[in-house]
Amino acid sequence: MGVIRLRPILLNLAVAAFAILTTIPLLWMVSVSLMPGGEANRFPPPFLPSHVTFEHYRDLLFGRWVEGAHFDYRIIPALVNSLVLASLATVISLCLTIPAGYAFAKLHFRGRARALQLLLAAAVIPAQVAMLPQFLLLQKLGLVNTYLGAMLPQLAGIYATLYTRQSVLGIPDEMLDAARIDGASEWQIFVRVVVPLLRPVIVTLGLFAFLASWGDFLWPLIILTDQMSYTLPVALAAISREHAQDGELMMAGAVVTTLPVLLIFLALQRYYISGLLGGGVKG
Amino acid sequence: MHGVGAKLVAAGKGWQDRAMGAADQEHATGCTRRTLLGGGTAAATLAACGARHDPARVTMWAMSTEGENAPLLLPAFERTTGIGVDLQSLPWTAAHEKMLTAYAGNTLPDLMMVSNAWVPEFAAVGAIVPVPPALLGDQFPGIAEQVRVGQHHYGLPWVIGAHVQFYLTAPVRAAGHDRPPADWAGWVAMARRLKARDPDNWPILMMLNWPEHLLSFAVQLGQPLLREGGRFGNFRSDAFRTALGFYKSLFDQGLAPRLLSTEIEDPLTAFARGTFTLYPGQPYMVGDLDRRPGEIRRDQWATAPMPGPRGAPPLGLVGGSSLAVTRNARDPARAWALARYLCTPATQMRFHAYTGDLPSRPSAWGPLTDPVSQTFATQIAHPGAEPVVAEWERIKTEMQLVAEHMVRGSFTVDAAAAEMDRRTDRLLEKRRWMLDRGTST
Amino acid sequence: MTRTERAGLVFATPVLALTIAIFVVPTVAALALSVTDFDIYALADLANLRFIGVGNYANLLGNPLFWRALANTAIFAGLGVPAAIGASLAAALLLHSATVRWKPLWRVLLFAPYVTTLVATAVVWRYLLNTRYGLINRGLDALGIAPVDWLGNPHASIPAIVIFIVWKIFGYNMVIFTAALASVSADLDEAARLDGAGRWLRFRHVTLPAIGPTLLLAAILSVSGFLQIFTEPYVMTQGGPAQSTVTVLYFMFDEGFRWWSLGSASAVSLVLFALILCLTVLQLRVGRRYEWV
Secondary structure (H helix, E strand, C coil): CCCHHHHHHHHHHHHHHHHHHHHHHHHHHHHHHHHCHHHHHHHCCCCCCCCCCHHHHHHHHCCCEEEEEEEEHHHHHHHHHHHHHHHHHHHHHHHHHHHHHHHHHCEEEHHHHHHHHHHHHHHHHHHHHHHHHHHHHHHCCCCCEEEHHHHHHHHHCCCHHHHHHHHCCCCCCHHHHHHHHCCHHHHCCCCHHHHHHHHHHHHHHHHHHHHHHHCCCCHHHCCCCHHHHHHHHHHHHHHHHHHHCCCHHHHHHHHHHHHHHHHHHHHHHHHHHHCCCCCCCCC | CCHHHHHHHHHHHHHHHHHHCCCCCHHHCCCHHHHHHHHHHHHHHCCCCCCCCCCCEEEEEEEEHHHHHHHHHHHHHHHHHCCEEEEEEEEEHHHHHHHHHHHHHHHCCCCEEEEEEHHHHHHHHCCCCCCCCCHHHCCCHHHHHHHEECCCCCCCEEEEEEEEEEEHHHHHHHCCCCCCCCHHHHHHHHHHHHHHHCCCCCCECCCCCCCHHHHHHHHHCCCCECCCCCCEECCCCHHHHHHHHHHHHHHCCCCCCCCCCCCCCCHHHHHHCCCCEEEEECCCHHHHCCCCCCCHHHEEEEECCCCEEECCCCCCEEEEEEEECCCCCCCCHHHHHHHHHHHCCHHHHHHHHCCCCCEHHHHHHHHCHHHHHHHHHHCCCEEEECCCCCCHHHHHHHHHHHHHHCCCCCCCHHHHHHHHHHHHHHHCCHHHHHHHCCCCC | CCCHHHHHHHHHHHHHHHHHHHHHHHHHHHHHHCCCCCCCCHHHHHHHHCCCCHHHHHHHCCCHHHHHHHHHHHHHHHHHHHHHHHHHHHHHHHHHHHCCHHHHHHHHHHHHHHHHHHHHHHHHHHHEEEEEEECCHHHHCCCCCCCCCCCCCCCHHHHHHHHHHHHHHHHHHHHHHHHHHHCCHHHHHHHHCCCCCCHHHHHHHHHHHHHHHHHHHHHHHHHHHHCCCHHHHHHCCCCCCCCCCCCCHHHHHHHHHHCHHHHHHHHHHHHHHHHHHHHHHHHHHHHHHHCCC
């Protein structure tokens, strides 16, 4: 018979077209970052570089020496700041929210229900309402322009706590009681029984925390006043105000800012997607 | 640090063991309470770190062109005095807010470059300190007035400039003039001729989000922009409305495009290509143009004072940037040493060679006899008066926002002037209250 | 106190303490700030502070830029939420179709924009939307459409940014909807098909009710997200042209961190809070009517 079904072909083409259109801006970003200077401002705009050059990455990352003076966009310090800040924020917030989530699920203490309501209520507050007083508070504490100041709003981790609680609720009480009967302390139960079971949750939450910290813009823009403390997004935004005419340089900056998280995502997609879908603890 | 490392290693081992199906939970979770506590404290301590500045070095902030070229001046200073300098460059559009934020957060640098328009504001809130009188000699009188608040001067003038027009010589000559006419009517007529010859391009480039263009017309007429000692707006005066009407007519006649600075990434390339013939601007553009010999040569452009209502020499928009030591300065003496060095005539002349910026010291002007510098000199000799109030930066911004709306058709000239006054009066309300209380100047 | 109680308190207290210190106290402080005229003068000397009651709120109501910011934000949400949810749903439906191959690859590609850093992609799109040199206009040119002055025309600026935002975020809900679609009862769908219901009817009466709750949650989160747009106008247009992309949050940032009128800015932030709360409650009400909650 050989009837060619049209619909599947069309659907596949549609998805492919959709996906390619979606990826074009990112491909163009990489392509322009490799173009020689000034090429992107030609009409009609080119799609591929005439010849590949890494000069913008070199200028961006390593600066230039002119007449004994060093000109530096300070991207490498920004990269280090982003890495350190995101890592610290992730580790600290995990250490705070995982135990808390467990406590809210399995450890009954007086006022627990009330405390949970407080968390839920606080979760509704948009971050910006608290930002101005937070700044004044951190100024009094001398934490303006510090790593701690930059990560503090993220550390409270209300959603992470609630998410952990949801996951922990799936752990059977008998498992915990059995460990208690065996004579384990609460801490040991947490560390030896609960945490291993929560491993996928921990990876997912850690991933979310890292990505959120890396991409955070408004708060670091406010709290980091010194160019040496800037994170990558803040540094990139500052450069884009001054060097708008250097399209190739800006694309190189965009690639440097985006590439690390893109790679991390590709490596840990499974956890990220499962985290989006609500996760949970299996068995 | 050891705690964090141990914790991470232990966690890593834990995953490894589980993957191999090891049942030894003891091994997998080496994070005892103590390790966790130690790690946590170490992490928190690290987190409290900010950017570490060597206290012996002077921190300095400068903007845009000056910020990017000042590093060329520093090696000599560091060699002769042994004082290291950490320079940061800020974009102009974000500088004012970054400085105020740093003031609010107590993280100001030792020395900073401030626009003269901001000096009253920063002085009013105590962000910057008075200049030692010994450093204050050899200034242009108009400039020195801009940085004086009460009895003291709060900034040491560093670079000065004036608002003049840069023009392409060839099209202007083709339109029948050696240089642009000095009166408004003649200037507009020439622009119309330019437009007729080249309808696809624009004679004049004036960014809709820069207040300087409107202000340069406004100060020419000699009437103050605020009245009653800076208590109320004076935008409804005849003088200002005349200037406003003139400004609007340039856009309405199609002589200038309705563009914001964000929409035109490279205005100098456009100027070089002839897209615009008249480009009012500041001295730093001289340096920028000189850096593109491939696109435009020195003999292809020239400068002239802005046209006046009835001819030359009109009052002009004159200003500049000064160096100020902040209240957070750890060692003011070193900071002033750097400021003094940057303002010596020799250093200012070197800076002029790099950037096109003009020296603030009259004694440095000897060698500057070329026509371009002389144009600026003429304008600087006739400064128009700008208000010296703390809110001026914000008032200028609001004024230009209303002007942009007017140019796009949302207001008539009179309605725009009334709206500017309304917003200005509201912004000045606190100042009025403080003046009445006697706590401000 | 039993052992579990003690452990529970120790485990939970840090998060609670941080929440109170970082969110609850500052929110109350914001309320306090909003009834004063705290500004740069007050920062210098607290004696310059005045209590002005509802003065800030009254000034906001009389400030045309505030209304403009509200209108812009409403347009952003009004255009953006349907566009974003529509795009996500379309992508999810495509991916859900049994006849599509290489799904994991397409899913990663379609999701990639969501993971990229917002500031970086905003910079990239600023160049893409350039009137003369941007790829978007070049693409339109290939289709025979005249170039659009995306970021220079006050009427095109919001659609331009909405296109960017939809590109950036549609992957998120696409994944959520894909999972929701997978949970739609295949039997019900098959029964409807046997009864002769066309594709559209099946979608309306079988699929849509099943994914209703997911749609509602996505809508609530989307609306909340669109009401808090800041980075895109900051990086791409600085609020222009003609303040057509000033959003409520951008306005708050200007008031608070550019001009340091903290009293006024706090008032704006509380208004924003109230707005988000009202809209969320409204959407929940609507959802309850359709029994999606």
